[in-house]
Amino acid sequence: MHHSASKMESKFEVGDLVWAKMKGFPSWPGKVIAPKDEVKKPLKKTLHHFVFFFGSENYAWIPEENIYLYAANRNKFKLNSRIPKGYKEALEAIEDEVKAQPATKNSRTLELPSIDEELAQIFPGSSDSPIKDYSREPMGGKKPKQLKKDATPVKDKKERKSIGTGTVGRPPKVKDETSRKSTGSLPVKKRMSSLSEEELKAKKQKLFAEGRMNTKIKAKPSTNSVQDIPMDVNQEDLPLSPPRESPTKSPNSSTHNKSTSGLLIEEAVKKPLKPIIPTPLRIGFLGLGIMGQGMVMNLLRSGHEVTVWNRTAQKCKEFISAGAFKGNNPAEVVQACDMTFACVSDSTAVKDLVFGNFGVLQGITKGKCYIEMSTIDEDTMQDVAEAINARGGVFLEAPVVGSRVPALEGQLIILASGDRKLFDDCYTCFEAIAKKFLFLGPEIGGATRMKLIVNMIMGTTMASLAEGMAMAEKVGLDQEDVAEVLSLGSLSCPTVIHKSQAILNQKYDPHFPLMHQQKDLRLALLLGDKVEQPLYVASAANELYKKARRLGYAESDIAAVYRAASS
Structure with missing residues (x-):
């Protein structure tokens, strides 16, 4: 049930329903199960338990200090905001397990966590910055990175595309790893056709x-x-x-x-x-x-x-x-x-x-x-x-x-x-x-930096268009006239033309989901922090997208940021 170099008293047993915490992820509903042979045991001497995570169908070795009985802490670790994919399904699954288990098993309690454990749960790390976990793989001399105030390496001179050929591929060989919780893809709505x-x-x-x-x-x-x-x-x-x-x-x-x-x-x-x-x-x-x-x-x-x-x-x-x-x-x-x-x-x-x-x-x-x-x-x-x-x-x-x-x-x-x-x-x-x-x-990272800058400009442009259309309505202008003027001048581009029409028609089928645009703005702001580049406009635009998400437009198209600008 657990892995340890010496005999240690365990707080958990196979079948216990628990909250389990992995680095970089919130506490997740799970169940202590018998270890699977294909997943390597951790090398650390601290007591670990093998946990199955509901909702994601994954499992992993988790240190005992990061595990809490579910029944005794049912509401303590439950998320009320920024709920990840699969979380609701995980809660439903573990509640079904609770109902199926004998009442005596669910009545077990543990001693309260220490102050350090409480703080680790409340402040697991910056939610905006990814927390790395190298417990799965030796990284061969990997040096830790600072998330802020680091100078970004200068890109090499760009090379353009070229044709190349080659053969890749070797016989497969499976190795073992531990797990992460699963996230899903967004549903896609049918795009309206311009043809009858x-x-x-x-x-x-x-x-x-x-x-x-x-x-x-x-x-x-x-x-x-x-x-x-x-x-x-x-x-x-x-x-x-x-x-x-x-x-x-x-x-x-x-x-x-x-x-x-x-x-x-x-x-x-x-x-x-x-x-x-x-x-x-x-x-x-x-x-x-x-x-x-x-x-x-x-x-x-x-x-x-x-x-x-x-x-x-x-x-x-x-x-x-x-x-x-x-x-x-x-x-x-x-x-x-x-x-x-x-x-x-x-x-x-x-x-x-x-x-x-x-x-x-x-x-x-x-x-x-x-x-x-x-x-x-x-x-x-x-x-x-x-x-x-x-x-x-x-x-x-x-x-x-x-x-x-x-x-x-x-x-x-x-x-x-x-x-x-x-x-x-x-x-x-x-x-x-x-x-x-x-x-x-x-250099790995160069393309990512380019993409974040492009999407930052996209996001600020869309936010400005949304504010302009909202202001036009407030001052008594016809928004259709505004859209026509924009389409005729130097600001005419596919983004301005198509998104202004989406605003006019109030059609927000997701061509580019708003929550992904806000995510890209957040990542661009973090990149700006690393190189000490002020991003005043992008920062203001990010707040507008965050407001749109709070209004319920996270999975709508980025044009729905207009709803935040006009409210």
């Missing part, structure tokens, strides 16, 4: 007549306006299909999945395929959120062999129908593929994806390639790169500039730093998903 149903139908017929539709993506008539992707691959024949007892839903049982399928088909028929000769390398893709869906569809349309995984397995169905293979976990995808791309929501999701149970790191062996496309903080990106390299893998950071529509149309901008040969090997993949891709140098 009749126009879309005529356009589809024309494309089919010209033979421009990919044979893997077939539209079929439906009783509603949503088009489903037919299943042209037998899931039982897939090399990475899930176990038969795995819970899966029928594609027709979810309105959301129909909407997603219809969105992908609709975008597929609007734009002809790029003339791309796909790489023979096997491609993996982790994360099927707003950005990941478009990128994977374009990889499939261009003929690449793609294996997908998503925390919510239901999102994989449309892509399996379109020709993708399915991985059961990130480690399995990495093992099966030569190069694996990932695009998830934030730093916490990246750490869970890479360092968690059956995570990316467990699938990395010598020569395996990993490309991180998420927008996260520089320190987390460097930690992931060092962990991948320590296992003999090859790493490239490649955050993308663009939102949902450019992702669907293959018109993103890719900013890359890291291994140049891997950048060259990604050429056909980048061609499929982007209109431009730039190599900014070998």
Whole structure:
């Protein structure tokens, strides 16, 4: 049940329901279970227990001082704000366990925690800065970084994209890791089409007549306006299909999945395929959120062999129908593929994806390639790169500039730093998903800094537009006239034009979720602190986005910041 060099009196036993605390994460509902052989015991001599985390299906060795009986501390560690993905499900699961257990077991109590333990729970560290945990992997002489007041290294002179070829990939070998809690992707709403149903139908017929539709993506008539992707691959024949007892839903049982399928088909028929000769390398893709869906569809349309995984397995169905293979976990995808791309929501999701149970790191062996496309903080990106390299893998950071529509149309901008040969090997993949891709140098963090600056400017521009439209209404101007004037002058650009129309129509379907914009502004402000660069405008804009989140627009498009400016 526990691991210790000498016999120590234990406060917990197998079956106890507990609050368990990992570095960088809040206390999480869990259950003490018997250890699993595939997870290494910690080397430290302090008493540890093996804990299963509800809601994330992960487990890890946790020091006893970071574990508290759930029943005795039911309300003490419960979060009331900034609730992470999966937390509510975890609480429901542990409450079900409480009801199922005998009353005598739930009545156990422990002595109160010390003042130090109380302080550690109340102030676990700055919530805005990622807290690193190197207990999983020896980092080979890693030096600790200061989160603030450090000088940011000067970037090397930029190099532009170039074509490269190469072969990567080695036999897979699984190693063991501990876990992180799981976070999820945001749901995607169906984008409103600018074409009528009749126009879309005529356009589809024309494309089919010209033979421009990919044979893997077939539209079929439906009783509603949503088009489903037919299943042209037998899931039982897939090399990475899930176990038969795995819970899966029928594609027709979810309105959301129909909407997603219809969105992908609709975008597929609007734009002809790029003339791309796909790489023979096997491609993996982790994360099927707003950005990941478009990128994977374009990889499939261009003929690449793609294996997908998503925390919510239901999102994989449309892509399996379109020709993708399915991985059961990130480690399995990495093992099966030569190069694996990932695009998830934030730093916490990246750490869970890479360092968690059956995570990316467990699938990395010598020569395996990993490309991180998420927008996260520089320190987390460097930690992931060092962990991948320590296992003999090859790493490239490649955050993308663009939102949902450019992702669907293959018109993103890719900013890359890291291994140049891997950048060259990604050429056909980048061609499929982007209109431009730039190599900014070998230094990890350079592309992340560029992306944060770009998104900082985006966020402040949108906040200024929102304030201008709000002020126009207050002084009696017609907002449509304001939008027209902006579209005719030097301020005319896709962001101003499209977002002003979203404000006028009060349509906030998430092309770029507001909470992600606010997250990027926060990371940009932290970067400014490190190099002592004042960011007055960005700081003020960040407060406006925070207000919009408090008003309930976190998952809406960034144009919803107007609601905060006008209230």
